[in-house]
Amino acid sequence: MKILLIEDDMDLGNGVRIALADQGLDVVWVRHLNDADTWLEGDRCDLVLLDLGLPDGDGLTLLTRLRRERSELPVLILSARDALPDRLRGLDSGADDYLVKPFELAELLSRVRALARRSYGFDGAVLELRGVVLHVSTRRVTVAGRPVELTASEFILLKTLMMRADRVVTRRHLEEQALPGAQANASNALDVHMANLRRKIGDGLVRTVRGVGYVIDQAGPPAGAAP
Known part of the structure; x- marks a missing residue:
């Protein structure tokens, strides 16, 4: 936050x-x-x-x-x-x-x-959503009880999306939050970090809203939604 x-x-x-x-x-x-x-x-x-x-x-x-x-x-x-x-x-x-x-x-x-x-829905210490648990102070993340190692940028991306569950977060906002200036200026830097994050936590959590940004749906993606 x-x-x-x-x-x-x-x-x-x-x-x-x-x-x-x-x-x-x-x-x-x-x-x-x-x-x-x-x-x-x-x-x-x-x-x-x-x-x-x-x-x-x-x-x-x-x-x-x-x-x-x-x-x-x-x-x-x-x-x-x-x-x-x-x-x-x-x-x-x-x-x-x-x-x-x-x-x-x-x-x-x-x-x-x-x-x-x-x-x-954020208590200042732990975020939980669809089997993913994120500990803010220790930067520890588990998926279905299994520890997952994230880079600093990946952790910030996941935290930002979990804090705003059910709300689309724009690409610009995610870049400003998670990527250093040089990376943010690279056209595909966010996509690379997001692909790595999805590979580590599973493809079904983060949904792309084409032309806008990304979102995590609390109850799972709506029927027919793009991954």
């Missing part, structure tokens, strides 16, 4: 980044709304941690736009604004949760896991 942390406080931001990374989560930390806009283009994150008082504007402005353009993206507000009207305004503007500063990192991690479960 890739988390976008939007927080201008250096100490808090670094502490949150380290705590999330220790749980096996990918974290992008930015301190300005303009930088957040860049990362939010092209569906490049799965969950947002949003401070409201930022140097170049109010986080509620970004939240309102996200709810208009990407209503499904989970957002957890982190704010020192602790008055009831402030909390209600944040939730009514579309936030999925609101955590008042200062907070314990353990509580933040618990809320992130809960939000990930509600949004993706």
